[in-house]
Amino acid sequence: MSESPQTLFDALAEDYESMREEVGWNPFVHIREVFENSVLSGKAILDAGCGTGECTRWFQSRGASPYGLDISPEMCFKAAENSENIPYLCHDLSEPLPFEDDRFDGAVALGCLEYIPNIEETVREFARILKPNGVFLGCFERCGKDCPGGNALSVVMFDDWVRFRLPENEIRAMILRHFAHAEFKRVPGFKLTDDDGKETGKQTQYLRVIAVV
Numbered sequence: 001m002s003e004s005p006q007t008l009f010d011a012l013a014e015d016y017e018s019m020r021e022e023v024g025w026n027p028f029v030h031i032r033e034v035f036e037n038s039v040l041s042g043k044a045i046l047d048a049g050c051g052t053g054e055c056t057r058w059f060q061s062r063g064a065s066p067y068g069l070d071i072s073p074e075m076c077f078k079a080a081e082n083s084e085n086i087p088y089l090c091h092d093l094s095e096p097l098p099f100e101d102d103r104f105d106g107a108v109a110l111g112c113l114e115y116i117p118n119i120e121e122t123v124r125e126f127a128r129i130l131k132p133n134g135v136f137l138g139c140f141e142r143c144g145k146d147c148p149g150g151n152a153l154s155v156v157m158f159d160d161w162v163r164f165r166l167p168e169n170e171i172r173a174m175i176l177r178h179f180a181h182a183e184f185k186r187v188p189g190f191k192l193t194d195d196d197g198k199e200t201g202k203q204t205q206y207l208r209v210i211a212v213v
């Protein structure tokens with residue numbers, strides 16, 4: 001029986017930041033590539049699936065007004081504990097976003113979209129809450145012959161973690177149904193381990209999307 005992402009991430013909140021290297025996941029690679037040279041001062045940024053708020057705080061340090069959102073109450077508590085003047089909301093991205101249209105200049109969703117089964121509604125919501133020319137940065141898990149797990153649309157990894165995946169052409173088409181422009185790049189996801197926790201040398205693969213409304 002698989003556990004819900006909320007249960008899983010509640011349990012991981014305390015040690016999450018120190019686990020990053022272990023699992024080979026670094027959202028800053030993408031955040032920096034996309035936003036390092038942008039003027040962020042005064043920009044409203046949604047960090048969706050913000051975890052402990054490390055990226056959320058980075059946006060604040062660059063002068064932006066970030067807003068963190070996560071399904072896990074423990075992650076939200078941890079993020080709030082480590083932050084000043086950043087709102088954090090406990091919310092499930094499978095549900096409509098509780099924000100008015102055109103509320104944000106940017107939205108990022110890193111390391112979290114693979115836990116959402118019906119992702120198209122979520123993508124539509126990101127487009128809705130972004131201002132015209134607002135930027136979305138997200139990573140979608142790919143399936144395909146060249147990916148660990150093959151063509152399976154969902155896959156169980158790391159004990160009981162069910163992750164949802166899509167063929168690359170479906171991800172591209174879905175994004176372009178809701179955004180005017182998009183740039184796609186294949187990037188490495190998580191390192192995989194065997195039943196004893198030993199690294200297998202395999203890594204999941206994401207399709208990274210930078211899209212503009």
Ligand SMILES: C[S@@+](CC[C@H](N)C(=O)[O-])C[C@H]1O[C@@H](n2cnc3c(N)ncnc32)[C@H](O)[C@@H]1O
Nearest residue numbers: 005009027049051070071072092093111112115
């Ligand atoms: C791997 S962590 C990534 C955290 C952060 N974005 C980072 O890159 O370090 C995934 C986060 O997504 C959150 N998450 C998973 N499913 C979610 C959902 N349906 N709605 C909101 N957050 C979700 C988890 O609670 C967790 O904090």
